Amino acid sequence: MTGEAETPEEGGAWEPVEHRFDHLPVHVALLHTGKVLAFGGSGNDETRLHHPYPAELFDPETGSLTVVDQELGGDVFCVGHAFLPDGRLLAAGGTYRYDGGIDPPALPGVPDLPNLPPFAGLDHTYLFDPDAERWTRGQDVHAGRWYPTLVTMGDGSVLAAAGLTKHPPWVALRKLELYTPGEGWRVLRGAGRWLPLYPRLHLLPDGTVFYAGSYNTHYTFPFSLRAFPTARFDVGRRTWTEYGLPSEQEREEGASALLPLRPGDDYRARVLLAGGGTPTGTEAVADTELIDLSAPDPRWRSVDSMAHARYYAYAVLLPDGTVFVMGGRSGKKGHVHGVGYDPETGEVASAPNAVHEAERFDPATETWTALAPMTVDRLYHSNALLLPDGRVLTCGSNPRRRVDELRIELYRPPYLFAGPRPTVDAAPERVVYGEAFDVETPDAPEVDEVVLVRQSSTTHCLNTDQRLVELVVEAKSEGTLTVRLPANPSLLPPGYYLLFVLREGVPSVAPFVRVAGGD
Template sequence: MRRILLEIVFLFLVTTCSDCQKLLLPGSWEVLVENAGIASMHTAVTRFNTVVLLDRTDIGPSRLSLPPNQCRNNPTDLLTHHDCTAHSALFDPTTRRVRPLSIITDTWCSSGQFLSDGTLLQTGGDYDGLRRIRSLRPSPYFEDPLFDWNELQHYELTAGRWYATNQILPDGSVIIVGGRSSPSLEFFPPKTKSKSKTKTTGPRPFPFLSETKDAQMDNLYPYVHLLPDGNLFIFANTKAILYDHFTDTVIRYYPELKGVPRNYPSAGSSAMLSLSDDHSTAEVIVCGGSGRYGVFAQHDSKAPAEITCGRITATDVASTWKMEDMPWGRIMGDMVMLPTGDVLIINGAKAGSQGFELGSTPSFNPVLYRPNEPFGHRFTVLAPTDVPRLYHSTANLLPDGRILVAGSNPHHFYQFGDNVTFPTELRLEAFSPEYLSPERANHRPKIELAPEKLVYGTPFEIEITVELAMLGVVEVNLGSAPFATHSFSMGQRLLKLNVSQSQQMGQTTTSGNRYRIGCIAPATGAVAPPGFYMMFAVNQGIPSVAKWVQMGS
């Protein structure tokens, strides 16, 4: 009886008292920067632990000035033809410095992906950015004057790509799927069909995007996941296919995910769960969404968001969707793969849809999804923020295990002030999961020694230290650095490596107990596309600070 009364008191406190939630629910929040100058619509973490923030260019003056002689002059901009403010920035989470970057063409609702050498590829947008390709090569030096956006002058996309999705492939190339009025795909760098001797000069038609769109439905920012067999799982609205990008063949149509449409503008989200064991099995989860069927459809901003999640084994030819409910409906939630293999669902709202002024009732509490727990016990409600994160907000995993939260501008242009509902948000926050709580610090491993480059299928060793002696096997997990925008993280994946039992090497007076762990690198580029990954050692569910390693041949 006493336990029941305590549970009732707890539920009352966490549902009626925001401060009580912060004290009683797992996790904690911190404002890193009060004014980053821009509201980040697109966010990506570089291999030098800096963060690229990127917004559209025609949104009006930002609160971050460009250096002298770098003003933009563009007669196609909606508001400011001569603009001396930045619409991209570089952020250092350690020093909390923000530095303006110069972006020229419009990046509104564009797409991106890191290449194998760590360069950030950025594609499409609107207006003068519709067919543009940009690149940004990270530098270890925060103030490096050469570290800035480069607009490719002699190459452009073969079709306009507004609201497209990018995914790096096993050979290091990038596939770019869809876009507004573009039911097609293409590659960077360009490539032809493997069975064809004829050079492809235009976009490759992709009928699936036409099949999933009609006069009342939009299927923008499709969910694209690279499976460990090299094929692609592509989801649009309520349907999904298994696609062979080498032969341009649809191998399979998956069963339809019942309920409302899920991707933009219906505002659900999706992630591929962590790959483990022999890395041959891949599961995909799709959560949330709304009943809004088209960008220009009439929609009630108070309409409750979808509460269901669908989970499917994408590599199983006989698989079907398994349904479960989140604690509440959510739209515009970002899914972040944590170093542990759990999924953080953060940001968004409980009603409406994506689009300007079309979301309401912010969802302040993140939710943790533990995929290996029994059905009905996988979701945990976490501590809330005070900052609404609605349309055009992002979330990215940082190498120290925190989640950087940025953006939110649910208006056509920048709007500030106390009289604005959900004003443009310039604050950068960090959410610390429970594994970073002070009482777990003495279990947190530290990577002391690890290779800088991993070769496919090759054994290697790392050395770690832990203050307290360890129990059980320490995981060694690789997390990619995705391009996060519009509730989907392009290229996101987490791999749990095959490891040996930790061997204790002795104790040091400064770092605690030292251990050596044998590991085997992923077997192929389909399991882990070439590029830079955050390597985490995970001890009893508590991750180390990551060490960046390069995956390749």
């Protein structure tokens, strides 16, 4: 870890948003319309199980908020989600019952037992259409899933893994399911594996899926303290290859990210794991580790540690290829009892050990630098994602039940204080695998690189949609760049991306482009 940020040019700057969410934004997604969808169902409030809160839409350009006034018929608190090729958000699972004997009980007429998992998963599927700004009900998953992970594959299908079941024995589900648009869900027979809740899954360029570690193992009774070795899943062969554990077992409730994929490095697939801790109640760590999954014998190795130990940290890929990490708290994980609303301001009071200092990881040097501190705690149930203008939206935090952080902050990285930005005058709305296309920009001769960053959907420090791919620039002329899209859909799963052009590390405002196969 190096330096202390003293100026916006060094550490960026934070800005508050005038408006705030009406309800806790447990799940957040950047839509191709430019708006941000936020929803949380019952929002970690068991009294709202049968009356969940509606979703909301935030417009970063105007700062306005609108409510999606629609009842779903199920609680989307703690679903898994990922984007489909057409830009709709697929959400599966959710909450069927809470802890504490809230209706419906685990076993009708039988008192809840202390060693039963406290939550049960819903088996619903919902799809959000960004253009219509409405939800529709999809085919149910084959079993309830509470805290599942969804990841979009290179063929546009979506893999679902993990989650607590709806019916006995209420353990983490072994079944893997695959959603195919227009067809629905099917179970992948013979591919089952025990995974913790909200496992960190990343699609690799070879089409396999890497499990980088756990988010939460506490509720996976009776497997709470077992080891879940990191592993790679071959969907076609339905086989798993294990790579062991990082130095800190499980590293639960930390952050992971698939680092930028670049043609000059043969699209080498590396995964970063930062912060977190163990499931045995120990304190958070600042440790950072990398694994190179393109190597002949992938192994975790330690690199420069963060300056701050963190649970509940978020990792956001920035268009300059660095990784922005924010939020969380040091010490032990869990609800922060005693924290409530400040009687003078009415805002959520700051929690002990909350980490406000942000940090940035440079994959080229494998080192961290300090960034400007934020003013609002971002703990459990917080979110962070990249916006088209290069800022980072942060929202949410839920130190304990019914204490909901509704304020929104926007972070402006140092590159927004580094001089004039390049501009994009025009880009295709749709680009095809393996084909070249033109980007009109008056800055073409000075552009250093062009990157695509996939639209994000985030929850619980998890963002499986997140990926950055550098494109090959084939030609430059006055006012035009000719770039080529890779032919490999596992590098860029079909869907919507932000197209940034960069000059000396300073990105443009990004238009959305849709990546698709040829007709």
